[in-house]
Amino acid sequence: MNTWLQLIFYFGTLLLLTKPIGAYMAKVYQGERLFLDPVLGPVERFLYRLSGIDPRSEMTWKTYAIAMLLFNILGLIVVYLLQRLQGILPLNPQGLGAVLPDSAWNTAVSFASNTNWQGYGGETTMSYLTQMLGMTVQNFVSAATGMAVVVALIRGIVRHTTKEIGNFWVDMTRSVLYILIPLSLVLALALVSQGVVQTFSEYKTATSLQSGETQLIAVGPAASQVAIKQLGTNGGGFFNVNSAHPLENATPFSNFLEMLSILIIPAALCYTYGRMVGDTRQGWALLAVMTIVIVALLGVAVWSEQSGNPMFAKLGVDQTQSATNPGGNMEGKEVRFGIVNSTLWATATTAASNGSVNSMHDSYMPLGGLVPMWLMQLGEIVYGGVGSGLYGMLAFVIIAVFVSGLMVGRTPEYLGKKIEAYEMKMASIIILIPVFLVLSGTAIALMSEAGRATIYNPSAHGLSEVLYAFSSAGNNNGSAFAGLGANTPFYNIALGIAMFIARYWLAIPVLAIAGSLANKKKVPASAGTLPTHTPLFIVWVIGVIIIVGALSFLPALALGPIVEHLMIFG
Amino acid sequence: MKSQLRPAITLLALLTVITGVIYPLTVTGLAQILFPHQANGSLIVIDGKAYGSELIGQQFDDPKYFWGRPSAAGYNAAASSGSNYGPMNPSLKEVVQARMDTLHAADPDNTLPIPVDLVTASASGLDPHISMASALYQVRRVATARGWGEAEVTSLVEQHTEGRQFGIFGEPRVNVLLLNLALDGIQ
Numbered sequence: 001m002n003t004w005l006q007l008i009f010y011f012g013t014l015l016l017l018t019k020p021i022g023a024y025m026a027k028v029y030q031g032e033r034l035f036l037d038p039v040l041g042p043v044e045r046f047l048y049r050l051s052g053i054d055p056r057s058e059m060t061w062k063t064y065a066i067a068m069l070l071f072n073i074l075g076l077i078v079v080y081l082l083q084r085l086q087g088i089l090p091l092n093p094q095g096l097g098a099v100l101p102d103s104a105w106n107t108a109v110s111f112a113s114n115t116n117w118q119g120y121g122g123e124t125t126m127s128y129l130t131q132m133l134g135m136t137v138q139n140f141v142s143a144a145t146g147m148a149v150v151v152a153l154i155r156g157i158v159r160h161t162t163k164e165i166g167n168f169w170v171d172m173t174r175s176v177l178y179i180l181i182p183l184s185l186v187l188a189l190a191l192v193s194q195g196v197v198q199t200f201s202e203y204k205t206a207t208s209l210q211s212g213e214t215q216l217i218a219v220g221p222a223a224s225q226v227a228i229k230q231l232g233t234n235g236g237g238f239f240n241v242n243s244a245h246p247l248e249n250a251t252p253f254s255n256f257l258e259m260l261s262i263l264i265i266p267a268a269l270c271y272t273y274g275r276m277v278g279d280t281r282q283g284w285a286l287l288a289v290m291t292i293v294i295v296a297l298l299g300v301a302v303w304s305e306q307s308g309n310p311m312f313a314k315l316g317v318d319q320t321q322s323a324t325n326p327g328g329n330m331e332g333k334e335v336r337f338g339i340v341n342s343t344l345w346a347t348a349t350t351a352a353s354n355g356s357v358n359s360m361h362d363s364y365m366p367l368g369g370l371v372p373m374w375l376m377q378l379g380e381i382v383y384g385g386v387g388s389g390l391y392g393m394l395a396f397v398i399i400a401v402f403v404s405g406l407m408v409g410r411t412p413e414y415l416g417k418k419i420e421a422y423e424m425k426m427a428s429i430i431i432l433i434p435v436f437l438v439l440s441g442t443a444i445a446l447m448s449e450a451g452r453a454t455i456y457n458p459s460a461h462g463l464s465e466v467l468y469a470f471s472s473a474g475n476n477n478g479s480a481f482a483g484l485g486a487n488t489p490f491y492n493i494a495l496g497i498a499m500f501i502a503r504y505w506l507a508i509p510v511l512a513i514a515g516s517l518a519n520k521k522k523v524p525a526s527a528g529t530l531p532t533h534t535p536l537f538i539v540w541v542i543g544v545i546i547i548v549g550a551l552s553f554l555p556a557l558a559l560g561p562i563v564e565h566l567m568i569f570g
Numbered sequence: 571m572k573s574q575l576r577p578a579i580t581l582l583a584l585l586t587v588i589t590g591v592i593y594p595l596t597v598t599g600l601a602q603i604l605f606p607h608q609a610n611g612s613l614i615v616i617d618g619k620a621y622g623s624e625l626i627g628q629q630f631d632d633p634k635y636f637w638g639r640p641s642a643a644g645y646n647a648a649a650s651s652g653s654n655y656g657p658m659n660p661s662l663k664e665v666v667q668a669r670m671d672t673l674h675a676a677d678p679d680n681t682l683p684i685p686v687d688l689v690t691a692s693a694s695g696l697d698p699h700i701s702m703a704s705a706l707y708q709v710r711r712v713a714t715a716r717g718w719g720e721a722e723v724t725s726l727v728e729q730h731t732e733g734r735q736f737g738i739f740g741e742p743r744v745n746v747l748l749l750n751l752a753l754d755g756i757q
Contacts, residue, residue, distance in 0.1 A: 002734065002738070005738060006738060006739065009738060043588075047581065047584050047585075050580055050584060051576065051577040051580035051581045051584065052576050052577060052580070053577050053581075063574070066574055067574045067577070067578065070574055070575065070578045071578045071581070071582060074578055074579065074582050075582060078582070078586075121649065121650075121651075123648055123649065123650070124648070124649055132590045132591065132594050133586055133590040133591070134590075136589060136590050136593070136594060137585065137586045137589050137590040139589075140585065140589040140593075141582070141585055141589070169577050169581060172581075173581065173585075176585060176588075176589065177588075181588075181589070181593060184593070185593070185596070185597065188597045188601075189597065189600055189601065189604065189605075192597075192601040192604070192605045192608055192609050193604070193605050193608060194608065195608045195612050195624070195625050196608070197608075197609060197610065197611050198597055198598050198601040198602075198609045199598065199601075199602070199609055199610050199611075200598060201610070203648060204610070204611050204613060204620070204623070205620065206613060206614075206620035206621055206622040206623065207619065207620065207621060207622075208622065208628050208629065209621055209622065209628060209630075209635075209747065209750055209751060209754070209756075210628065210629065210630050210631075210632055210635055210750075211629065215622055215626075215628065215647055216646075216647060216648045217611055217613075217622075217623055217626055217647040217648065218647060218648040218649075218650075219610065219611045221594050221597070221598055223597060223601065223609075224593060224594040224597040224598070225594070227597075228589075239650050239694075240649065240650045240651060241650040241651060241652060241693055241694045241695070244650075244652065244692075244693035244694040245650050245694045245696065246623075246625035246626055246627075246694060246696055246697070246698055247611060247623075247625060247626070250608075250612070250625050251735055251739075251740070252734065252735040252739035252740020252741070253735045253736065253739050253740075255739070255740065256739050308686065309657050311657065311658070311662070311663055312666065312686060312689075312690075315663070315666060315667055315670060316670070316683065316684070317666065317670070317683070317684055317685075317686050317689055318683035318684060318685050318686060318703070319685075319686040322703070323702075323742075324685075324701060324702035324703040324706065324742070325685045325686070325687075325701050325702070325703035325704075326687065326701055326741045327685075327686060328686070329657065329686075329690075330686045330687045330690045331653065331655060331657070331662065331690040331691060332652045332653060332654070332655075332690075332691065332692075332693050333690075333692070333693055334692055334693050334694060334697050334699070335639065335687055335692070335697055335699040335700055335701055335741060335743045336697075336699050336740050336741060336743055337740060337741070338740065338741035341739075341740060341741075342693075357693075358693065359693045360652035360653070360654055360693045362652075362654040362655075362656060363652065363653065363654060363655055363656065363657065364657070365657050366657065456654060457654070457655065457656035457658075457659050458659065458660070459658060460658075461656035461657075461658060461659070464656075481654070482652070482654050483654030483655070483656070564656075564657075564658060567658065568657065568658060
């Protein structure tokens with residue numbers, strides 16, 4: 001009963017916040033007046049003046065892409081250098097040394113690309129300076145990069161017969177200043193009130209009650225990083241176990257806020273989209289597609305985990321849910337979250353490209369683990385990453401529109417733009433690159449000694465660990481079946497390459513579509529135009545997503561979680 | 571491309587100052603003023619002595635104390651970790667069986683079923699809580715070890731049971747360290 005109440009409350013709050021936040025973001029990107037203008041307007045203009053940016057000049061899609069890439073590669077280099085040099089830099093009270101080159105490369109790509117895969121353990125590896133100037137900064141700007149790219153795509157759809165799709169610097173800066181910072185500030189303080197730590201002091205000491213020995217408690221400026229890692233669909237934790245750590249996620253309420261923050265911007269961007277294309281029904285339709293898919297898969301995950309592990313039952317362990325016992329498969333889960341908040345988080349974090357965790361996915365039951373894995377493999381478009389989720393979803397919409405156009409023998413169009421071979425090619429690239437990265441990466445790892453050497457769990461579950469790792473890196477998620485020893489040169493380099501390609505080789509074709517659509521003439525809707533806000537279209541898009549996702553990944557999933565499920569229950 | 575180089579470098583530097591320095595310092599400043607206890611790790615300090623953090627579990631295996639969740643991190647609060655055992659891993663079966671044996675050995679006549687959270691490792695290795703069922707399971711053992719009545723121990727458990735937050739969020743639970751401090755009369 002309470003399970004359903006918590007789930008309904010979560011989605012209810014999420015959908016209620018979609019419109020106000022989405023409308024606000026539309027204003028931000030359309031340059032309208034905002035209540036924060038008096039405070040942030042001067043800061044914004046100061047940034048442009050010092051950087052030599054004319055906010056009124058706009059870019060072609062190619063310039064936009066170059067600016068985006070340049071900015072991201074610079075950020076990547078800074079994060080790399082910070083890690084290599086942290087031993088001789090300040091704000092390092094624990095005296096942590098330089099990070100090894102392969103690990104530093106992996107982490108630099110990981111944070112620049114909004115993946116936040118973590119091969120390292122935060123409290124034992126990264127100095128406060130690296131966490132602040134490296135991780136926290138990239139959390140903001142990588143999220144803002146995704147948001148800028150989707151806004152450029154939306155402009156491409158809205159505008160006609162022009163080559164200009166906006167100014168990357170302006171879109172990125174405004175995302176940071178007007179959206180990410182204010183939300184993060186409020187969230188960070190709310191989290192501290194619940195017990196998430198925020199201090200620059202060295203680690204705390206206490207005397208353990210039973211043993212009388214000294215207990216060393218890792219602390220740090222966590223809340224400020226946790227807020228943006230949730231809101232920016234980054235996911236990189238301050239501590240090794242991410243938001244399972246009580247000082248990173250202290251109470252059920254802090255957990256609720258952190259979970260809400262995973263999906264709030266991706267959900268609200270759907271409304272922003274509807275507002276900017278001048279027909280909010282278009283945004284609600286996409287939101288409906290996303291919500292239907294996530295709710296269905298969430299149901300599978302909750303049922304799987306709450307049913308528990310038959311092996312425990314055989315031993316005589318009581319895993320029946322009752323008023324005094326949360327029950328279910330509690331291995332790798334925290335009591336304050338129980339089954340429902342653990343599985344809801346696992347589902348939300350992989351539906352978005354967040355990748356933070358509050359439970360250990362590696363210890364999930366086979367089908368409970370299949371859900372997050374498949375959500376990533378679908379391309380993280382069910383809400384998805386900030387910006388990247390919506391542009392991935394629009395790629396699927398283009399394919400859906402195109403296929404339906406072929407069926408009735410008409411030139412397909414979407415919101416008054418003809419969808420032609422060029423857009424179709426780019427959309428196919430966007431969908432196929434992650435599939436290629438995930439499957440070929442998994443295959444290479446499983447065929448190589450270095451890839452197999454650090455698999456932790458035996459049998460089919462070991463294959464799932466590798467498949468999960470490449471699904472995560474190849475879709476910029478960042479969560480893991482963490483038993484896999486991924487802090488090795490092989491995985492650091494291979495997963496680093498996958499993350500890099502998955503981010504930028506998708507963003508470039510997205511911008512190419514934006515440029516191409518902006519250049520087209522607008523065709524008026526006619527009786528033969530396929531309406532793209534109806535229940536029929538919603539079902540059609542879901543069908544396309546599921547068919548592409550199933551055809552691509554069912555064989556691989558059959559060798560991992562599906563066969564494991566059959567071994568346990570068969 | 572060259573014309574974009576200056577904005578790229580300058581903007582990265584400026585946004586680093588804003589998001590990497592001003593933002594965390596602002597949060598730290600406000601947090602230290604508004605919520606100093608929570609911001610510094612929610613330490614339990616009684617008469618100048620720190621007994622730990624309200625939010626971080628500790629190792630308990632003495633029969634006179636309530637035991638917390640099994641920990642893959644050995645309750646090392648500077649290196650959090652889960653077990654990452656898959657559901658079919660033979661090692662998982664072994665450790666769960668071993669934990670059950672230890673519980674039975676410490677309280678041989680206890681016929682209550684063992685709740686799942688008492689024999690499975692937490693996600694963080696630092697879980698401060700156990701379920702009510704797991705606390706009630708241990709009442710007999712603790713009472714016997716201390717020579718107290720069971721009713722007395724049960725009432726302490728009930729006092730230290732937290733309901734769902736705001737009546738809706740999370741699960742009902744018992745904070746093991748706070749309960750054990752109360753058993754020792756340290757409040």
